[in-house]
Amino acid sequence: MGLLTKKDASLILDPLADNNPITIQVLGICSALAITAELEASIVMAIAVIFVLGVGNVVISLMRNIIPSKIRIIVQLIVVATLVIVVDQVLKAYAYQLSKTLGAFVGLIITNCIIMGRFEAFALGNGPWKSFLDGIGNALGYGVILIIVGFFRELLGSGTLLGFPVLGDPIAKTGLYAFGYENNGFMIIPPAALIVVGIIIWVQRSKNPALVEEN
């Protein structure tokens, strides 16, 4: 990685696993889980957050010396809100159906704790390039979990991936369905997302016992 020093690379790589924003820092669960019933929506949401967090972190980092600390929350909210409006308008223009599916959840990126969390914890104290890497890294860590959850929920719940039937046709009984396989409707309902994330946390912490909580 010629461009990145070792320290810079760890800014991107750490949040992907050992310091993952969702499973370890417990940030950004709010607007995430509800849209993971389909893989496509999860991917779009992940891209939106990567954009907002990457750009937002740079903007906040550039302004970090002129923001009065008393009103910093409002300044941060305005920066995020502006970026989210851009995302929302782009989605409405180029992917109208998808923006209907995501609905209010695009707007809820504003209050996605991961964004405020990274602004507060990193961008206010570091330079623009580092903040950019940190933003991209954390958003990627968030996106990875979203995509894993979306993958399993769509595959097990509807038997499709990105809308393509990968397990055969449930009505004509082809593919796996010929052997009596059934879609698990449970995966489609909202609470299933929580349980899938719970299981991801379980797997991750069994592999890395250092992450286990006391209670």
Added chain:
Amino acid sequence: MLEHIELFFKSIFIDNMVFAVFLGMCSYLAVSKKVATAVGLGAAVIFVLAVTVPLNWLLDKYLLQDGALAWLGPEYAEYNLSFLSFILFIATIATMVQLVEIVVEKFSPSLYNSLGIFLPLIAVNCAILGGSLFMQAREIETLGLALNYGVSSGIGWFLAILAIAAIREKIRYSNVPAPLRGLGITFIITGLMGIGFQSFGGMLTGGGDEAPVVDENTTVQELEEEKKIQEELDEKEVSYNDAINK
């Protein structure tokens, strides 16, 4: 009156902020270790929702909607400022939270001491912005209903955090597998509670034999479908269950 009661129970149980749309999960997970603090945060959420949802309803109605500026004069009737709603809603919420904090501190120091630390947290609680955004998406019709919606979704959130805090206090004495301790088990319990809350879904269908088709979580789609069904209902006078199962 009936629509008030319907909206009230619907927002508390069926469209529960935590279990149906996952809003406010961050503070829900972070502040639910003790019942006492959970009650404090829950009360603050109800209060702020009750203030901001009607306020944002007014903004939406008289400033943001397509043609909302008509009251300024006919030449303004063509403007549609709805793309500004995110920034205006969040600005209203942030200002109101600051204002509420100042007022409470001034007039009721005891309340401030119990709520105080939670108030700044609330500006970035997704349940608050979510309340306003869903109010907009559901096209709630009157100011009274908007107030009702704010209070009842706040109560729904309060119930959820109270329940999980009580469970987490008890679970400390249980032998949970080590990797699941803390966060993992809380997620799974919340999921199970959510499944329990799904059963309230039949509450407003009149208790027919067949449960309504549970669509995926996309609330807006659901609403549109419901609207279509309602329109069909108005036309044909068939029962709600027949229409929904068609």
